[in-house]
Amino acid sequence: MEEMTCPVTGCMIWSPVIKNEKFSRYLSDFRELNLLGKGAFGCAYKCQHKIDQNFYAIKMVPIGGLNKMSFETVIKEVHAMCKLEHSNVVRYYTSWVEPPTFGISEDSSSQQPDVPHLYIQMELCERSIEDLLREDGKLDKKTYWKIVMGIMQGLEYLHGKGFIHGDLLPCNVFLLHDGEPKLGDFGLAKSFDAERELKDLKAAKDITVEMLRAIDPNLKNDLNKTAKKIFEGLWNKKLSITASKIVEKMHLTSQM
């Protein structure tokens, strides 16, 4: 197995020397509880930290088996997540690479038993908007608006930090047990020149919603996707506002 370097920093993140070590941070620090789900690159598990007793989502990706493009996608997700800290964005704690963990996670280790795995420790979320949409019943007005406003605030923060999410689907927006939404899955997040976009905005006098739409295509992209896939889904659950009104409100919020 060759050495692996981070495609973003150029630092070594894996060396075959480590492979000989018996120590597993994952096994040593966490109790694995159950599989949360499988993604294109790996699996995520609900785990409990043995010391702080908190529950976390740990994503395990067999990076040794990925092609260059997928490897970069996974690493870039980590690089995006570590720069973000907001109540409506899934919190990132840390990440590390170690040999595959044998003996516990049948699902993950059986896929790629011999390659180094990247572990990403994140905030654990109860369920996704997709789960919510699948469930029967109507949302009460308060819950509905909490979700809508939370997503808007998360997006606003993200764009302010110079990122576009790029993959804002119901399965990528999570919900905590108190109904607070959290934007997650930053695999396709891209950074854009927020400074320049902001300067353009400031240069424009009397900004209108239409102008903002025209000026910021990145924003528009995330918002349109959100409106279509998420808000319309929620909207079917509680028909109290049109999707276009929500988008309008989102644009107005992003002008502040």
Ligand SMILES: Nc1ncnc2c1ncn2[C@@H]1O[C@H](COP(=O)(O)OP(=O)(O)OP(=O)(O)O)[C@@H](O)[C@H]1O
């Ligand atoms: N922080 C989290 N809390 C709870 N569940 C999570 C968390 N992050 C991911 N999951 C769940 O774990 C599963 C795998 O996540 P992962 O991010 O690997 O793939 P994905 O989002 O399904 O798709 P993709 O292949 O686009 O990354 C998904 O079902 C997702 O809902």
